[in-house]
Each structure stands twice: as structure tokens, then as C-alpha cells.
Amino acid sequence: xxxxxxxxxxxxxxxxxxxxxxxxxxxxxxxxxxxxxxxxxxxxxxxxxxxxxxxxxxxxxxxxxxxxxxxxxxxxxxxxxxxxxxxxxxxxxxxxxxxxxxxxxxxxxxxxxxxxxxxxxxxxxxxxxxxxxxxxxxxxxxxx
Numbered sequence: 001x002x003x004x005x006x007x008x009x010x011x012x013x014x015x016x017x018x019x020x021x022x023x024x025x026x027x028x029x030x031x032x033x034x035x036x037x038x039x040x041x042x043x044x045x046x047x048x049x050x051x052x053x054x055x056x057x058x059x060x061x062x063x064x065x066x067x068x069x070x071x072x073x074x075x076x077x078x079x080x081x082x083x084x085x086x087x088x089x090x091x092x093x094x095x096x097x098x099x100x101x102x103x104x105x106x107x108x109x110x111x112x113x114x115x116x117x118x119x120x121x122x123x124x125x126x127x128x129x130x131x132x133x134x135x136x137x138x139x140x141x142x143x144x
Contacts, residue, residue, distance in 0.1 A: 006044035016053035
């Protein structure tokens, strides 16, 4: 039996491009587990931990929360049932992302109109006179 090379937490952090505290946080959240610990308390990881950490960071960039990422990691074993669960979660996240995109497009449209009005020196005078209060209320609702 070939034993995997185990490395300390600092080496994993360096290879994955994160700090040690990030790895400890993932441990506390039960997302990342050391392969073993030395009697001295040093955590030892297989080099596969680097792939896991990079997966976590990439999934966060895509908008997944740590609880969702943990679920994906737990579903790693290949099977049709697990793939269906990942498909379901990814589809739900896609719906969330599409909704956010629509909200951002609406905000973008309002901001472009505001910028255009300001460039034509319309908005500032209208705002002073209180005639644009409704439009500002709409903008605030979209932003908040």
C-alpha cells in the first residue's frame, strides 16, 4: 500500500493561495478536514486538500455560500442520484443569479437615465424643486 504524502497546514495554505486562518475556518465549518494530526497538534493534509480549497474559493466566486459548497463536497462520490442533487442545487443557484442579473439591469437602466438627466442639467434643478422625488424613491428601492 502506497502512503500519501502529508503536509502541514502552512504548505496547503501556500499552495492554495489562502492564509492558514482560512483553512482553520473551513475546518471549524467541517468543510475541510485534515488527514491526520501529529501528537504535537500540527494538522496534516494530503495534497488533494489544495484542490478542495481551490474548489471552495472558485465556488464562492460563483456565488455559492459555504453551506452549499459543503453540500457539494459531500456529494463528490460519483453516482446518478448525487449528480441529480448537484444538478438541482446548481439549477436553483442559476435561478438566483438570473434574478440578481435582472435586478442589476433595472438598476443600471435607472442610473443611466439619472446620469443622462444630470448631463443635461435637468435633474439637479428638478430635484431642488422636488419634482423628481418619485424617481429618487424608485431608485432607492432598487438600490436598497
